Amino acid sequence: MKFEAVIGLEVHVQLDTKSKMFTRVPCGFGKPPNSLTDPVVLGLPGALPVMNREAIDKSIKVGLLLGCKIAPVCKWDRKNYFYPDMPKNYQITQFDQPICEGGEVEIELPGDSPAVMGEHRMVKLTRIHLEEDVGKLTHYENDSLVDYNRAGSPLLEIVSEPDMYSPEETFSFLTSLRNSLIYAGISSCDMEKGQLRCDANISVRPVGTKTLGTKVELKNLNTISGVKNGVEYEIKRQIKAIEEKEEIVQETRRWNPDQRYTTPMRSKEMAHDYRYFPDPDLMPVKIDQAWVDGIAKQVPEKPFDKQRRYMTELNLPYSITSALCPDFSLCQYFELVASQTNDPKKVGNWVVNDLLRELSNANSEANSISIEESPVTPQHLAELVNLIEQGVISNNVAKELFPEMFSSGKTATTLIKEKGLEVKSDQVEIEKICTRAIENDPDAAQKFKDGKEGAINALKGFVMKETRGQANPKVVDAMLRDLLLK
Amino acid sequence: MSNANIVSKTAVELSHSLSEKELSSQEIAQAYLEQIDRVDPQVHAFLHRDDNDFLAQASASDKRRAEGNILGPLDGIPVAIKDVISVQGQPLTAASKILENYISPYDATVIRKLKAAGAVIGGRLNLDEFAMGSSTENSAYGPTRNPWDFNRVPGGSSGGSSAAVAAREAPLTLGSDTGGSIRQPASLCGVVGVKPTYGMVSRYGLAAFASSLDQIGPFSQTVEDAALLLETISGHDPLDSTSYPTEVPQYSAAIGNSLPPCTLGLPKEFFGEGIDDEVRKAIDQTIEFYRSLGHKIVEVSLPTTDLAVPVYYVIATAEASSNLARYDGIRYTSRSEQSENAINVYAKSRGEGFGEEVKRRCILGAYGLSSGYYDAYYLKAQKTRTLIREDFNRVFEEVDVILTPTAPTPAFKFGEKSNDPISMYLSDIFTISTNLAGLPALSVPCGFTQAGLPIGMQLIGQAFEESNLLSIAHAYDREHLFGCKSPNI
Numbered sequence A: 001m002k003f004e005a006v007i008g009l010e011v012h013v014q015l016d017t018k019s020k021m022f023t024r025v026p027c028g029f030g031k032p033p034n035s036l037t038d039p040v041v042l043g044l045p046g047a048l049p050v051m052n053r054e055a056i057d058k059s060i061k062v063g064l065l066l067g068c069k070i071a072p073v074c075k076w077d078r079k080n081y082f083y084p085d086m087p088k089n090y091q092i093t094q095f096d097q098p099i100c101e102g103g104e105v106e107i108e109l110p111g112d113s114p115a116v117m118g119e120h121r122m123v124k125l126t127r128i129h130l131e132e133d134v135g136k137l138t139h140y141e142n143d144s145l146v147d148y149n150r151a152g153s154p155l156l157e158i159v160s161e162p163d164m165y166s167p168e169e170t171f172s173f174l175t176s177l178r179n180s181l182i183y184a185g186i187s188s189c190d191m192e193k194g195q196l197r198c199d200a201n202i203s204v205r206p207v208g209t210k211t212l213g214t215k216v217e218l219k220n221l222n223t224i225s226g227v228k229n230g231v232e233y234e235i236k237r238q239i240k241a242i243e244e245k246e247e248i249v250q251e252t253r254r255w256n257p258d259q260r261y262t263t264p265m266r267s268k269e270m271a272h273d274y275r276y277f278p279d280p281d282l283m284p285v286k287i288d289q290a291w292v293d294g295i296a297k298q299v300p301e302k303p304f305d306k307q308r309r310y311m312t313e314l315n316l317p318y319s320i321t322s323a324l325c326p327d328f329s330l331c332q333y334f335e336l337v338a339s340q341t342n343d344p345k346k347v348g349n350w351v352v353n354d355l356l357r358e359l360s361n362a363n364s365e366a367n368s369i370s371i372e373e374s375p376v377t378p379q380h381l382a383e384l385v386n387l388i389e390q391g392v393i394s395n396n397v398a399k400e401l402f403p404e405m406f407s408s409g410k411t412a413t414t415l416i417k418e419k420g421l422e423v424k425s426d427q428v429e430i431e432k433i434c435t436r437a438i439e440n441d442p443d444a445a446q447k448f449k450d451g452k453e454g455a456i457n458a459l460k461g462f463v464m465k466e467t468r469g470q471a472n473p474k475v476v477d478a479m480l481r482d483l484l485l486k
Numbered sequence B: 001m002s003n004a005n006i007v008s009k010t011a012v013e014l015s016h017s018l019s020e021k022e023l024s025s026q027e028i029a030q031a032y033l034e035q036i037d038r039v040d041p042q043v044h045a046f047l048h049r050d051d052n053d054f055l056a057q058a059s060a061s062d063k064r065r066a067e068g069n070i071l072g073p074l075d076g077i078p079v080a081i082k083d084v085i086s087v088q089g090q091p092l093t094a095a096s097k098i099l100e101n102y103i104s105p106y107d108a109t110v111i112r113k114l115k116a117a118g119a120v121i122g123g124r125l126n127l128d129e130f131a132m133g134s135s136t137e138n139s140a141y142g143p144t145r146n147p148w149d150f151n152r153v154p155g156g157s158s159g160g161s162s163a164a165v166a167a168r169e170a171p172l173t174l175g176s177d178t179g180g181s182i183r184q185p186a187s188l189c190g191v192v193g194v195k196p197t198y199g200m201v202s203r204y205g206l207a208a209f210a211s212s213l214d215q216i217g218p219f220s221q222t223v224e225d226a227a228l229l230l231e232t233i234s235g236h237d238p239l240d241s242t243s244y245p246t247e248v249p250q251y252s253a254a255i256g257n258s259l260p261p262c263t264l265g266l267p268k269e270f271f272g273e274g275i276d277d278e279v280r281k282a283i284d285q286t287i288e289f290y291r292s293l294g295h296k297i298v299e300v301s302l303p304t305t306d307l308a309v310p311v312y313y314v315i316a317t318a319e320a321s322s323n324l325a326r327y328d329g330i331r332y333t334s335r336s337e338q339s340e341n342a343i344n345v346y347a348k349s350r351g352e353g354f355g356e357e358v359k360r361r362c363i364l365g366a367y368g369l370s371s372g373y374y375d376a377y378y379l380k381a382q383k384t385r386t387l388i389r390e391d392f393n394r395v396f397e398e399v400d401v402i403l404t405p406t407a408p409t410p411a412f413k414f415g416e417k418s419n420d421p422i423s424m425y426l427s428d429i430f431t432i433s434t435n436l437a438g439l440p441a442l443s444v445p446c447g448f449t450q451a452g453l454p455i456g457m458q459l460i461g462q463a464f465e466e467s468n469l470l471s472i473a474h475a476y477d478r479e480h481l482f483g484c485k486s487p488n489i
Helices: A053-065 A167-183 A225-244 A289-296 A305-310 A318-324 A328-338 A345-365 A378-389 A395-408 A412-419 A429-438 A442-449 A451-466 A474-486 B005-007 B011-019 B026-045 B051-067 B110-114 B160-165 B183-189 B223-234 B277-292 B306-324 B341-355 B357-371 B375-395 B421-428 B434-438 B466-480
Strands: A003-014 A076-081 A090-093 A106-110 A120-132 A136-139 A146-148 A154-158 A194-208 A216-221 A251-256 A261-267 B046-047 B078-082 B121-125 B172-177 B191-197 B215-220 B262-265 B296-300 B399-405 B441-448 B454-460
Touching: A003 A225, A003 B046, A053 A120, A053 A154, A053 A167, A053 A289, A076 B306, A090 A120, A090 B078, A106 A167, A120 A167, A120 A442, A136 B296, A146 B011, A154 B375, A167 A194, A167 A225, A167 A305, A167 B026, A194 A225, A216 B421, A225 A251, A225 A261, A225 B078, A225 B454, A251 B078, A251 B262, A305 A318, A318 A328, A318 A345, A318 B172, A318 B421, A328 A345, A328 B296, A345 A395, A395 A412, A395 B172, A395 B215, A412 B172, A429 A442, A429 A474, A442 A474, A451 A474, B005 B026, B005 B051, B005 B306, B011 B434, B026 B078, B026 B121, B046 B160, B110 B121, B121 B160, B160 B172, B172 B191, B172 B223, B183 B191, B183 B441, B191 B223, B191 B466, B215 B223, B223 B441, B223 B466, B262 B277, B277 B399, B306 B357, B306 B375, B306 B421, B306 B434, B357 B375, B375 B441, B399 B466, B421 B441, B441 B466, B454 B466
Parallel strands: A216 A251, B078 B121, B078 B172, B262 B296, B262 B399
Antiparallel strands: A003 A154, A003 A194, A076 A090, A106 A120, A120 A154, A136 A146, A194 A216, A251 A261, B046 B121, B172 B215, B191 B215, B191 B441, B399 B454, B441 B454
16 A cells, blocks of 8 residues: 655744734843743742734744734633743743734656756645743753743744645745745744744554545654655655554654654643633734734745746746745845846856855855855846956956956955956957967867868967957957957 | 831932932831831731841932932832842742742842832731732731721731731832732722732732733732832733733823813623612712723623633632742752652642642633643633623723723722622622733722721722823822721721
8 A cells, every 4th residue: 555644834923023912022142041031031029011013023934934824813822731941831922813824835857857846835824823932941860941032032934834845845944934934034033942843643544545644744844854754764664554454543743853763752642722812911902904904015035936027037047046035145246236237147157156155165164154245246247247248358367367356355356356357358469469370270270161160169269368368369369250250 | 207207208209309318218218117017917918027127228219318319209219029029138928838938039029129219118017828819818838917997807818918008007119910800909908909900010020820810910008109109019020921011191190180071981781780878879989980081981881790700710820830830849948847859848848838729729720721621611711701701802992991890899898708709709709801802900998987997999900001091090089088087096
């Protein structure tokens, strides 16, 4: 019997807001333990929550970005359970009236080769709700320490339908979702900092059947590839179990990334009764059309829409767009350069090949440089591209100059002057060298005269070699033809 | 001026003496400290005092006055605080063992407002643990005694706040009212107590019992004093999402205006069986008084009255079960010495730290919220709460205020109801529905029994109509001033 997997994901995203979800204390990472706290965060007697409007704004933005229905009214509920990472022993969340419902995430599956676009598909979302994050526990042999710096940070939970069918699809889903959220300035989505966390609900069923199998919830999937690997393992484990006539039990399992297997955490019987009820300290939130319309103006073009536009309007090849479009900052850089030049495709090549290479070389040396910090600014690159087009320098010279522009931060014009690299367009001198080239290789000259167009390249090569690449190729071409066909 | 003279004064009188330079704030503070020294060993209204801090605040007030910078009529006047309201640097025990060692690092909004008005904040007042009870017998630190009869309870949960005013240990105190916890002890101790409209006074800094019902309010000898204290602590607070954005009228000025003829409603459901004869007689006399002033008295009906107590005990306990979860032995609350692991810390610390009534209510509340029971209890109670609110709305289409007894009986004896939770719950039968409806209500002393126990009447007003409510109460109070009569202690 053949089996297929059905997967749904629950993705937690920390919103990038100035202050916490229900108080004025700033959000932050890497600060001294328990320094980002106040009576509200610590759940002191008498402290009360007050909602952060920026978090609602950002949640609406996510909803619009992913095509969700924005609830006209959403409310806050308490989820009650005892755990030391939660100061109040209840979490403020949204139980039955979430801020967003429905929506979808566009995913791309791997193509036949990196140069070929893969199949696209929409993965359906169930809902998106807003809640407060919990603190962080660190366990030692005899003690556990708790840091409430993260506690109370706004956390968005994005729940998909059971609408993915392979580990690759979960990978694509998370990658696409992450790109979109970064595009919209919702979150930095840094998984190492816990800004993006993911649980997976996995079941398997015989191919062709419609009902869902018993689901297992998988936790501790801390990286995007961890999700892929964990899901892959769990699918195999379930299929093997069914084939060996074992029953799949509804339970929560934990992915162990180092040993690469899943282990049981708790069974359905051990599941909590969270005693949800509306939080009496908070009022329901009414979101009118004017609020939504205001946010709609800030929703950016989605990554895949941008990619399609680059391919159709700018005529960029897929391989360039697939390197550019996942990175919002890179696209901004590209568009700035492209707007100051005439050939987007050439700009795309410069950005994807030369700029990314230099950035990655620089980043390997323990200091990371973001695209915004590139020593070659968009203006610098635009100038370089324009200099080539104007024939001031050749493409080859430009390729050699670029690493130096990157390391020194100097403009192409400055470096050309310093090195005396201006292209030679002096007719008299070029005529002398061209004449020498023809004398040096009469064979090639004859072949060209006989109609072999390609033979001229050997002569051009001689001229370029003699001028160390500084001769203007257009001038050389015209001069050689002039001399040969005279 | 003798100490006995000073402490018998109302806040308005003290304020007058201060501005006439007959008294200094330090003299006032000293007089109250001596009165507390004298009577509190028996009354036991105070759980904690910080005399140095108290006198330092009084001295600061005198300095302001000398410099001509007084901050208002309450500048230099002592206000003692129920031990559930946060005052920076002072303990907050909620009369519970579990908060035995907790010092609040911040001021409640009402305290911030009082400090801005120059009031001299002093003393932590006894209560039923976490404000759960009607007699202060549930205090982990021993009960407060009724100053009119030490064998009787002062009411509760704000029994320390009512007894302190009655025993002249403070001219003004703050309490909190979730189902009658200001009005019932005010009635039993013969002082004025006001529960404002839900949302009128910020709850920020009040250790929550039931968030949708709790309100902070004043105790005093007179309605006039209560108006002064209420206008000082009221107003919108951006730190409390349930605080209502509205202007605060000058209640103390409003009650001085002449009162147009009003209609007072007597809900027939409140005048049935179970009311003490002397209480009924005193209420009849207040009704006659209002009639004699030219006000109209009509009988009205609140058919949902008998649903209020059960609805209250589902909603209040549900919220409490969640609100009190934070007292867990992990951070600032006392941790059981017996605990060995995380689950144990919770069970043992809470088991040892909470009293019987608190445990009873947490368990009751958790039950009502549990999966499978939510619809039958919590949801049903919320729907019924809406019906109760609609009942009041309908009645307020024809009356300005509703007049009832505050409590069915005068102060009862210690132990009389403490072994029977239901009978204790029923002592709040006249006060609970106003919390469920979010309405303002107050208790004004309206006489004494032959045995010398105080009796209180309750006036219930329309939401955010405190001015009107206080004016109608003041019309009675200024002619009787039962709250200014001191017990012989």
